[in-house]
Amino acid sequence: MDVDFIFKVAAIGILVTVLNQLLVRSGREEQAMLTTLAGLVVVLLMIVSAIADLFSTVKTLFGL
Amino acid sequence: MDLTKLLAICIVATALILIVNPHRSDYAVLISLASGAVLLVMTIAKIFPAIESFKERFYWNETAEECLLIAVKALGISYLSGFVADTCRDFGQSAMASRAEFAGKCAIFLLTLPLLYRIIELSVQIAKL
Numbered sequence: 001m002d003v004d005f006i007f008k009v010a011a012i013g014i015l016v017t018v019l020n021q022l023l024v025r026s027g028r029e030e031q032a033m034l035t036t037l038a039g040l041v042v043v044l045l046m047i048v049s050a051i052a053d054l055f056s057t058v059k060t061l062f063g064l
Numbered sequence: 065m066d067l068t069k070l071l072a073i074c075i076v077a078t079a080l081i082l083i084v085n086p087h088r089s090d091y092a093v094l095i096s097l098a099s100g101a102v103l104l105v106m107t108i109a110k111i112f113p114a115i116e117s118f119k120e121r122f123y124w125n126e127t128a129e130e131c132l133l134i135a136v137k138a139l140g141i142s143y144l145s146g147f148v149a150d151t152c153r154d155f156g157q158s159a160m161a162s163r164a165e166f167a168g169k170c171a172i173f174l175l176t177l178p179l180l181y182r183i184i185e186l187s188v189q190i191a192k193l
Contacts, residue, residue: 002102003073009098010080013091017084036088043094047101054101055144061112062140063133 005050012043070106073099093155104147134179138172145171 016039023032058064077099085092115136119129145168153161 005102006073006077006080006095006099009091010084010095013084013088013095016091017087020088040090043091047094047097050098050101054105057105058108058140058144061108062136062143064137064140 005046009043009046012039015039070103073103073106077103089155093151096151096154100147100151104143108143131179134175137175141168141171141175144168 016036019035019039020032023029023035077095080099081092081095084095119132119136145164149161149164149168152158152164
């Protein structure tokens with residue numbers, strides 16, 4: 001849960017965008033869609049674990 | 065973790081979101097969530113020593129400590145539901161945002177019911193005098 005977490009997510013987002021454009025331009029739409037989905041799944045898993053950490057921290061700290 | 069670093073992170077995250085938004089708005093949502101989580105944890109880390117020292121000061125009085133606990137819990141609930149509601153509203157889902165806020169309000173209301181009962185009992189006792 002540090003600053004580089006934000007940059008990691010942003011880097012994956014930009015990378016997937018570029019890959020998507022690359023694959024679409026070279027005529028492989030399905031691979032482009034699959035790459036986007038793969039990137040989305042990876043980022044979602046990271047985000048879910050980070051949000052879970054956040055919620056558990058807030059719960060313990062505020063005694064909810 | 066001083067304030068300037070926190071504000072700098074906000075600006076950088078906003079810039080990143082705007083870079084990714086036109087191409088893939090789903091990643092923009094994820095970056096917004098990630099930066100929101102990181103910033104929220106940082107601000108909580110700053111606030112919490114003050115709350116802890118505040119709690120120690122009130123241990124001598126039972127009711128004061130209980131009210132303080134309820135206040136801190138309400139703060140936590142509003143903190144979280146505000147975070148979720150603002151993120152949802154950022155990306156156009158105002159319906160989801162109002163759901164999150166309504167859930168937060170209900171949770172806080174349930175939290176304060178015992179206080180309400182006590183106030184009513186006290187007022188009845190006073191009326192009987």
